[in-house]
Every structure is written in structure tokens, then in C-alpha cells.
Amino acid sequence: MVRERAEEVLRRLAGEHAVLREDQWRAIEALTVDRRRVLCVQRTGWGKSAVYFVATALLRSGVAAEPGDHPAGPTVIVSPLLALMRNQVESAARAGITARTINSANLDEWSLIEQEIRAGEVDVLLISPERLNNPDFRDNVLPGLAGSTGLLVVDEAHCVSDWGHDFRPDYRRLRTFLAGLPGRTPVLATTATANARVTADVADQLGDALVLRGPLDRDSLRLAALRLENPAHRLAWLADHLERLPGSGIVYTLTVAAATETADFLRSRGFEVASYTGQVEDAERRVAEQDLLNNKIKALVATSALGMGFDKPDLGFVVHLGAPPSPIAYYQQVGRAGRAVEHAEVMLLPGPEDVAIWRYFASLAFPPEDQVRAVLSRLSPDQPMSTQALEPLVDLRRTRLELMLKVLDVDGAVRRTRGGWLATGEPWTYDEARLRRVAEARETEQRTMIEYAETTTCRMEFLRRCLDDPEAVPCGRCDNCAGPLFDAEVSSASLAAADAFLGRPGTEIAPKKMWPTGLAAVGISLKGRIAPSEQSEPGRAVGRLSDLGWGNRLRAAVSPESPDAPVPTDLAAAVIEVLKAWARGDDAWKQRPAAVVAVYSQRHPQLIHSLAEHIATVGRLPMLGSLEAAHPAGRAAEPGAYRGNSAQRVRGLHDAFVVPAHVASELPELSGPVLLVDDLTDSGWTLALAGRALRRAGAPGILPFALAIAG
Known part of the structure; x- marks a missing residue:
């Protein structure tokens, strides 16, 4: 009887000729009759969503219930992407299943959806893994939801494992959700992309799970x-x-x-x-x-x-x-x-x-232990600190800091609450060996991808x-x-x-107009809007390091490992093309530059100086010289190599540039702005603060120029 009812639901979902695959039925039976935990590792297009929609219909109708079983509450599907959620809501409707989603894009609907859940009107609720630790959702919605869930579905379950290709720390919070489920609450985890190691890891986190693994051929x-x-x-x-x-x-x-x-x-x-x-x-x-x-x-x-x-x-x-x-x-x-x-x-x-791009994204992985400990030392067990307030105090960019805090939250070392993050005081160990093994696994995957292309x-x-x-x-x-x-x-x-x-060079460098927040916390008395008399104008670069056309040539010239050498001929020609276009475009500079100044660099002094000299020669402009470093032995001696967040960049670069006397003496007499030349701009703060130093020394304006923009 249960299978017959399952086939009926499937036909409503997928068409009158649809028939359950054997492993689909095994999964549905385990979920609805045996109330087990199931891990489905099946190829894309196999019909994993059919399993949880059919199981939902059976559980909600009580077809497979045993004496003493409570009426099944809504199925909760933890799903990684809004695109999937939208597809799933539409698919559920075809099977007569009422689905709703709570995510960052529909905040105004949350209260209504919560009322519908309490009234028993929702069959399926789709949420993102990040929602599991949103303080309002976690504290006000999740406890009741965990207690009433009829079926928990973890879609794209390889994200649970840090061995997986798309590990997301928020997925690890499912352990807490799993622990709060009533007895005999079935759980389904699904993925198409889990090797043996990831499968074992996910199954271990689920507990006593039935693993249904099928062939992964895609014959179309x-x-x-x-x-x-x-x-x-x-x-x-x-x-x-x-x-x-x-x-x-x-x-x-x-x-x-x-x-x-x-x-x-x-x-x-x-x-x-x-x-x-x-x-x-x-x-x-x-x-x-x-x-x-x-x-x-x-x-x-x-x-x-x-x-x-x-x-x-x-x-x-x-x-x-x-x-x-x-x-x-x-x-x-x-x-x-x-x-x-x-x-x-x-x-x-x-x-x-491709390899350079892989290397860049790999550099954004979990930070080293000293940086993690620095963050933990800043957090209090009583007074929450927001990510925005924490950011200026640590040498991490926002996205990497947030990823690290999520992992620490999952590990129990910090807790997210209203207003930010709290230290829990729980002991925490930096698992360097595991992180190294994961990094080595990633490197192996990269080599294997190269082998795939060449096989x-x-x-x-x-x-x-x-x-x-x-x-x-x-x-x-x-x-x-x-x-x-x-x-x-x-x-x-x-x-x-x-x-x-692709050969068209030129991209804009946006000027900095506001100081980063929180500078006072790192001893810098700057805040709010940068004074107009200290700002630079919009600038230009030949291109981005990630550009299809210029990326390879720019990386070869400006990467940290690139040898210092005069500016290559092709880049020198592109620079002149960018300057010509800048002079006559719709967003042309307001005044022609009156002189050229180079940014100080230990890494590529020859490259930057030759670039500045070339511009000055072709443009018939005086080359005034280069800025000098105020702290030759310190971090500011190489501004371009400093890659912290904006507040930390400003701290490291604040008062780092000295305008030599022979340059300063020329600035007040100029009839137009200074063209300020660098090799690479990342956050934009090196050019902004170097430009500020020149403005304060008397330059009437600054036009920033760089060979490349990072990213």
C-alpha cells in the first residue's frame, strides 16, 4: 500500500509514466516506514528531490505511521542556493505539496511563514545553512522547528565535510539540529559529488545511516x-x-x-x-x-x-x-x-x-593559528563584538574573518548572538594536521584536474x-x-x-572618499569622510589580474615572484593607449597632469620607475621622482605587499610615505595634478595615502595610475 501511494505521488510530480527507481523506493521506505537516516549518493538527474517530496507526502498523510507515532510536522530542507529553493517550491506545488522558504531575500515574509508553520499549513520549509545560526531564527524559530520536524533533508550534503570540494562551515551546525530532533525523526542527506572519503565522513556525522550509492555515469x-x-x-x-x-x-x-x-x-x-x-x-x-x-x-x-x-x-x-x-x-x-x-x-x-587563479582562491583558506588566537583574544564572554568592530583589530579581510568565525562557532569557541560574537571560554585546539591534510587534498585535486584536461x-x-x-x-x-x-x-x-x-586596455581605479571604520581602535585618529583637499581623483589601470585579455601579461610583470625589470614594451604601449583614452573619453580627467611621481617600492622599483619615466617622456611631463618610505625597516617599507583589511592597511600605511624635499619644492608651482604611478593596486589604500601625502605637501591634485588592479 505504501509503495502504491508513493507511485501516485511520483506521477503527480514527474508525469503519468514516471516509475520509482529501486533505490528511490528503498530510500522512501527507510524514511517513512523505518524512520531511518539515509545518505543518497546518486548522479545528478537521478531523482533525489523526488525521494524527499514523495516521503513528505507520505509522512504528512500518515500513510506509513505506526501506532503511537505523532502526526508528521513539516519537512525541513537545508539547501545551499536561492536558485535551488525557487525551483523546489515550484516542483513541490506540482505534487500538491505546500512549500515555503525563509532566506535573506524574503525577510518581510518571515512572520507570515512562521504563522503558517505553527498552523500546520506548510508541508516543506526550505532554509539556507546560514539561517541555522541567524540569532533570531536560531533562538525563536529553530527550537520549535526541530521539535516538530517530520523529515530533515540535507541537500548537497558533501558541503558538510571539509574534505568535500565545497565545504561550508554553516552546514556543520546541522549536528545541533540533528541532536534536537525527536526520536524516530527520519533524516535524508543527498549529494551527487561525494567520493568515498566524503561519503564516510557525512555518514559518520549522520549516525546510523543507510548509504545508497549508485553508479555516476551520465549517458546523455x-x-x-x-x-x-x-x-x-x-x-x-x-x-x-x-x-x-x-x-x-x-x-x-x-x-x-x-x-x-x-x-x-x-x-x-x-x-x-x-x-x-x-x-x-x-x-x-x-x-x-x-x-x-x-x-x-x-x-x-x-x-x-x-x-x-x-x-x-x-x-x-x-x-x-x-x-x-x-x-x-x-x-x-x-x-x-x-x-x-x-x-x-x-x-x-x-x-x-587557471593555476594562478586556483592559487589565489586557496590563499583565502582558514587563517594560521596566530591570527585565529588574535581574534579569540579580542572577544569577550559578556560583551558581543560585531564583525565590523572586530575587523580593524585583526589582520584579516571581512570575508575571511567571517569564515573563520563561523568555523569557531561550529567548534564551540565562539557564539553568534544579537550584536555580534561572544567568546564561550571553551577550550579550543587549532587542528593544524587536519588543515594541512585538507590543503594537500586540494592540491592533489588540482593536479588531477590538469590530468583530466590532458588525458x-x-x-x-x-x-x-x-x-x-x-x-x-x-x-x-x-x-x-x-x-x-x-x-x-x-x-x-x-x-x-x-x-x-581583449586588447583594449583600461579600467577605472575608484577613489577613496571615506576612512575605514574603527581606526581609533588601532590608534589612528581618522574617521568619516576624507577631506576633499586630501583626496585623489578617479584613476586608471591597464587592467585586472583576472582579466582574460591582460591578466597573464600583467601577472608576469607585477606578481610578487616576478623579477624586477623595466616595464615590458607591450605594457608600455598599452599604458599610453590608456592615458590617451583617459584624456579624451566621456569621463576624461578635468585637468591634464602637470608632473609624474612614482610610488616607493622595494619589490619592483625598476619596474615602477621605468614606467613613470616612460609616461613622463611620452607625455612631455617633468618626472619629479619617487616617494620615500618613512620606515624602511618596517612593514610600511613595502606597502603593496600588505594585504590586511582596510583598517589594517591604513594603520600600516598611515604616515608611511615621505615626500622628498626636491619633490615638495616643485608641487605648489604645478599648474595641474600629479600623475601618481604604481605597479599594482589591491585595496586602493596605497595610492590613496601616497596621494594624500602629496596633497598635504602642496600638490593641486592627484591622478592615480597603476599597471594592474588585483582581483
Whole structure:
């Protein structure tokens, strides 16, 4: 009887011909009849959501209840992305299930949804893992929710494990939620991307769990990889072949800048595409998602912000401009394609810059012990401190500080409360050995991803073996099994257009107008608005280190490991092009610069001085010289190497620059602003404070210029 009822619900959800897979039924039976904990490791498109929606319908209706069982409360689904939540609410409605979501985008609906939950009108509640430790939700909603939950679903459960490719510390708070569940409350964890180590870790955290692991082949996907000469060739290839790719799809990039550039270029070639990154407003992302779902656009050009949970069954292709740092993450992303179509094309276009990008993101991992201890020493057990107030006191940027605090919260060393963070006083150990092993695992994954791009064996088998799939065999479909469908040829017209597009140098450096908050806490008496008489004007750089066009050349010149040398000829020419465009553009400088000054540098003095000299010579401007360091032996001796948060940057750079007497004597006589030259700007504070020193010495204005912007 229970299975018959389950099949009825499935047909409402997926169509009149839908039939439960055997492992789907095993999971549903374990959840509804045996009230067990289940871990499903199954390929994308297998139907994991059908398991929890069918189980919800059975539990809510009491079909499988035993004598003494309480009526099942709502199913709580912990889900990582808003895109998934929106898809799931719509899917639930098809099965007659009332679903609601509580997330950061619908704060005004929270109270109404909470009333509906208390009234028993909600069958499914979707929440993000971050919501589990929101003080209001944790203290006012979660206790009652844990006590009444009929089924807990942990979607994308590999995020629970720090061995997983997308570990999220907020997921670890599920341990607390699990501990608060009444006896016989079933729990379902699902993922498509867990190798044996991650599977064992998640199963251990669940407790006594039934593990249902299936084969991970995706017989609709045709995998391929092409090595192309440079970013221009990759963009040209995409422009030449996008129309040949079936249906609509996703073009993944590794950085926000690359996503923006790629979308702009494809639009310039006549394609309907949209960019999708973490920097795009939520409303715009919703429109872009819907346009892709409705096939109104050919592709979304996206970062990993569009990843887990986006559900478009007829997605026809996935192309990667740049390789993700893990073959498991790659399998997860390409799994978006080909769920309900017979064939989908998957293409990897790796680049030599991928490794540098991986290295940058790896540098944002959990901080070293001395920095963690410094944060703990600042927190009180009685007086909460906000992240904003804590930030100026420690040498960590906001995102990294927040990640670290979340981990400490999960570990019990701190507690988030109204107003910020409290120290718990509980003993805490820095698990250096485990962090080192995780870092080594990440490095192994990166090497394996390079091997995947270069392999001459079956690509699907390669990915399945990375996921420890015991049934991995050659697929017979990929470019190595069946021969390539696409070659590396690009048209001269597309290549010329891509070269011209990527070869355009120039990006704005936004001026600093406000001092960072909390400077008084680090002994700096600056706050509020920077005095207009000490501000710099908007500046320019050749490009960003993450740019598709200029990124490689800029990294070769300005990276910390790059040898100091005169400015390369191609960059020198690009600098002049940027200055010419700056002089005559719609947002041109108000006054032509009257002189050139270089920023002090220990790391690249020859590069910066030659750049400044070149600008002065071509522009027929006096080269006044370089600023000097006030503290040659201190941190400020190398401002560009200091990578703390804004308050710490200002502390390290405050009064760090000396204007030599021979430069100061010239400044008041200038008829226009000083062009201030540096190699690399990161936070922007080096140029801002160097410019302030020149303004205070008499410069009538500052036009900042750098070869590159970090990021």
C-alpha cells in the first residue's frame, strides 16, 4: 500500500509514466516506514528531490505511521542556493505539496511563514545553512522547528565535510539540529559529488545511516576538452561554435571579471546571453535564471555562483572557459546539463592562467593559528563584538574573518548572538594536521584536474574514478572514446574581434572618499569622510589580474615572484593607449597632469620607475621622482605587499610615505595634478595615502595610475 501511494505521488510530480527507481523506493521506505537516516549518493538527474517530496507526502498523510507515532510536522530542507529553493517550491506545488522558504531575500515574509508553520499549513520549509545560526531564527524559530520536524533533508550534503570540494562551515551546525530532533525523526542527506572519503565522513556525522550509492555515469553527456592558444582563441572559438551547441546552456568562468568580459564579447557578436555572478543583484539573477529556463537566451555566462541546485532539465550544453580546481567540482557543474535530453555537449577550454587563479582562491583558506588566537583574544564572554568592530583589530579581510568565525562557532569557541560574537571560554585546539591534510587534498585535486584536461583515456570514466565509483567504465561517447566533434579551428573574423576586444586596455581605479571604520581602535585618529583637499581623483589601470585579455601579461610583470625589470614594451604601449583614452573619453580627467611621481617600492622599483619615466617622456611631463618610505625597516617599507583589511592597511600605511624635499619644492608651482604611478593596486589604500601625502605637501591634485588592479 505504501509503495502504491508513493507511485501516485511520483506521477503527480514527474508525469503519468514516471516509475520509482529501486533505490528511490528503498530510500522512501527507510524514511517513512523505518524512520531511518539515509545518505543518497546518486548522479545528478537521478531523482533525489523526488525521494524527499514523495516521503513528505507520505509522512504528512500518515500513510506509513505506526501506532503511537505523532502526526508528521513539516519537512525541513537545508539547501545551499536561492536558485535551488525557487525551483523546489515550484516542483513541490506540482505534487500538491505546500512549500515555503525563509532566506535573506524574503525577510518581510518571515512572520507570515512562521504563522503558517505553527498552523500546520506548510508541508516543506526550505532554509539556507546560514539561517541555522541567524540569532533570531536560531533562538525563536529553530527550537520549535526541530521539535516538530517530520523529515530533515540535507541537500548537497558533501558541503558538510571539509574534505568535500565545497565545504561550508554553516552546514556543520546541522549536528545541533540533528541532536534536537525527536526520536524516530527520519533524516535524508543527498549529494551527487561525494567520493568515498566524503561519503564516510557525512555518514559518520549522520549516525546510523543507510548509504545508497549508485553508479555516476551520465549517458546523455558527451565530454570533451580543447587546448587553445590564448584567451582570444577561446573567446573566438566560443563565438564560432556557440550556435552549433544544442539548445541553451551555461558558460562557466573562474572569475567575475572573466564572466563579465565573456558576456560582453558574446553580446557584441550578436548572441543573447546574460552574466551571472555573486556581484549581480538578486533581482537580475532571478530574471537571468528565468530567461534561461524559458530558452529566451542562448547561455548564462556564470561563475560558481550558479552551481548546485539550478534545475533546467533540457539544458543542452556546459562550456568551461577555464578549469575548476577539482574534477569533483567539475562533475558537479557539468551535471547541470542533459537531465531530460538525449544528448548534451560538455566542453572544457582550460588556460595556463587557471593555476594562478586556483592559487589565489586557496590563499583565502582558514587563517594560521596566530591570527585565529588574535581574534579569540579580542572577544569577550559578556560583551558581543560585531564583525565590523572586530575587523580593524585583526589582520584579516571581512570575508575571511567571517569564515573563520563561523568555523569557531561550529567548534564551540565562539557564539553568534544579537550584536555580534561572544567568546564561550571553551577550550579550543587549532587542528593544524587536519588543515594541512585538507590543503594537500586540494592540491592533489588540482593536479588531477590538469590530468583530466590532458588525458587520452575516457573522460567520464576518469571523473567517475575520482568519485570512487566502482562501476566506472569507458563511456564510448567522449572525444577520447568516439573522436572529437569539435576542432580547435577559429575563424579569422572571430579571432580578430576577440583580439580587439581583449586588447583594449583600461579600467577605472575608484577613489577613496571615506576612512575605514574603527581606526581609533588601532590608534589612528581618522574617521568619516576624507577631506576633499586630501583626496585623489578617479584613476586608471591597464587592467585586472583576472582579466582574460591582460591578466597573464600583467601577472608576469607585477606578481610578487616576478623579477624586477623595466616595464615590458607591450605594457608600455598599452599604458599610453590608456592615458590617451583617459584624456579624451566621456569621463576624461578635468585637468591634464602637470608632473609624474612614482610610488616607493622595494619589490619592483625598476619596474615602477621605468614606467613613470616612460609616461613622463611620452607625455612631455617633468618626472619629479619617487616617494620615500618613512620606515624602511618596517612593514610600511613595502606597502603593496600588505594585504590586511582596510583598517589594517591604513594603520600600516598611515604616515608611511615621505615626500622628498626636491619633490615638495616643485608641487605648489604645478599648474595641474600629479600623475601618481604604481605597479599594482589591491585595496586602493596605497595610492590613496601616497596621494594624500602629496596633497598635504602642496600638490593641486592627484591622478592615480597603476599597471594592474588585483582581483
